[in-house]
Amino acid sequence: MGAEAEVVCQQSLEVQFFPKAADVLEVIQKDVVSVSPTNFDKFQPPDLVSVDLSSSDQLNVNPVEKNLDVALESDAMQFVPCIRSGSFADIGPRRYMEDEHIRIDDLSSHLGSLFQFPQPSAFYGVFDGHGGPEAAAFIKKNAMRLFFEDVKVHQTSEVDDIFSEELENSLRKAFQLADLALADDCSVNSSSGTTALTALIFGRLLMVANAGDCRAVLCRKGEAIDMSQDHRPIHPPERRRVEELGGYIDDGYLNGVLSVSRALGDWDMKLPRGSPSPLIAEPEFRQMVLTEDDEFLIMGCDGIWDVMSSQHAVSLVRRGLRRHDDPEQCARDLVMEALRLNTFDNLTVIIVCFSPLDHQEQSPRQQRSIRCCSLSAEAFCSLRSLLEGSNIR
Template sequence: MFKQVHATESVSADLSISRKDVKSLEKVPDQCIESTITQFSPSIRSGSFADIGPKRYMEDEHIRIDNLSSHLGSFFKFPKPSAFYGVFDGHGGPEASGYIRKHALRLFFEDVNFPQTCEVDDVFLKGVENSLRKSFLLADLALADDCNVDSSTGTTALTAMIFGRILMVANAGDCRAVLCRKGEAIDMSEDHRPIYPSEQRRVEELGGFIDDGYLNGVLSVSRALGDWDMKFPKGSSSPLIAEPEFRQMVLTEDDEFLIIGCDGIWDVITSQHAVNLVRRGLQRHDDPEQCAKDLVTEALRRKTFDNLTVIVICFSAPGNREQPSPRQRRLKCCSLSPEALYSLRSLLDLNANQ
């Protein structure tokens, strides 16, 4: 990101125990969930990789929890399977992203009365949406109140939750989630750039401006947590907001994996190319962590200029990956000249007489 100040280097931690606008790619009615829940249940496993890239400081953080129920303990009741992932891309220093990662479970579950049930229905999904929105806004306010977080630092935030067959993504900023469905890349989030018409219109209506693609000439995103030196006082509408957008999907047998990455990946790699790379890797070695590393390596090869963080979440158990179709054996026909045919016959006759 454009906005940056010198800060102490902080290395991303991997916790593998450790607008009021709501967008949906697919409506999830109760009867749909009920009629298909017995047909497919994702078997969740994940891998992640992070690299400082060409920058002097590491400002990315991430969290991945493949089994949310066991991680939070018996006090929380969720549909099975349940999982939680997040990528937090800091700017202006590592304080904001580090704070969100450190307090993620409290901010996203404990402090917002996260809905608890064993069943996935419209009531539960609406409750999840409301809780997530509240989490983003409370996290934003927490960054303003913490004396250890400088007002000039901020972070984008993207979270992905899986409950049963439902995938829900919440995003504020330019991290991106991409779903692979039968080899096709489906974006599960929208990059919040100031130059995008919907974001530019909102920014300008609230008194902000876009200068050379940057919000108020400073920030390359139009939504982020923190950055309180750019926001109006608490309770006031601001051009820079922490309000997340939501997308959800009913997972089917056709859904193979989800990629979550910071903008250091997407600045140089398209969603479809990332899906192609991960898909080939899973077909070869079935290791999501190696696939995450391969994506980071490819972004570095393409000269990205940012920190790099990737999480790859698979929806099938090891060994259940799709195998590449075997190539059909090609039969080649050849012809012999009369001279060659005569020589071959002579050789065969000679061998027969010996």
């Protein structure tokens, strides 16, 4: 016969599924009250052990616990994200898969000792191809070279305004180099192109760069915050830019061909090289200093956002993380939801969490399972007598 006890006492002691009474008493004596064998004999067990199981009672907090609370508050002011991620991709109703993505939770280890970046460091990218899979596959294969080796990335151990500005300049140059590399590579068809959405995390800095209609969405205390703008030809600023450069919009398509106004590749629409083109590879940037209120980032191709809002996606992922705390499963669930809503495109999702595993708010059901008690030294002695006299296996 087993005995189960879940108790929160003066020092937040939890006792669960201890097989022997002696083990229970050892934990009680060590963490809650110190009773020597001599002193224990002086206590006479009362007829009744009084235990208040009301969860609403306030516990007495000793000075040590108060100091710990102050330390935790101080740590919160110096919040540093603990990075973990998951991803999922599906061909959807299309005949061919043209999406690619990259997911690196520890960028410094991936690049090696030649690069010095603030910690933690991470890199993510979603590349939604069109006109064939060649362009997206090329960018994924050469991402490390294009984004870090072929450009001068400012290296430091501290995040400041200078680092942020230099990082943005490096990313802008990396997008331009990637675009030119697609023009020069004979394995990539001139009609093949890809959108590019990247996210870099250095310490508390989150920087998102986007060219195309993929989208990054930050969850801050359950609220969706868009970290990128969809570059569609019908978007007023994009329409104005396109028309000023001699392009036109036909039924929502750039020059009647493309559903995006920014992309890497598609050199059949950009030639001759060096001439102004309504289709550009210039990324837009958004950055955020992460705090403890920031829970996760969703990065997804347009197949997700065609059928659901940013807030819908955030709410679905947040519920999943509170239930099982698995970003990989949440990415899969988001793709399945888009399929249920009859999306017509390939599907790719990356979810980046900023808190360690199991660092979640307790659900009401979990909270109800906890009972609080306040026991005197005499009551503990009585509890010991009762346990020693029982036959707990």
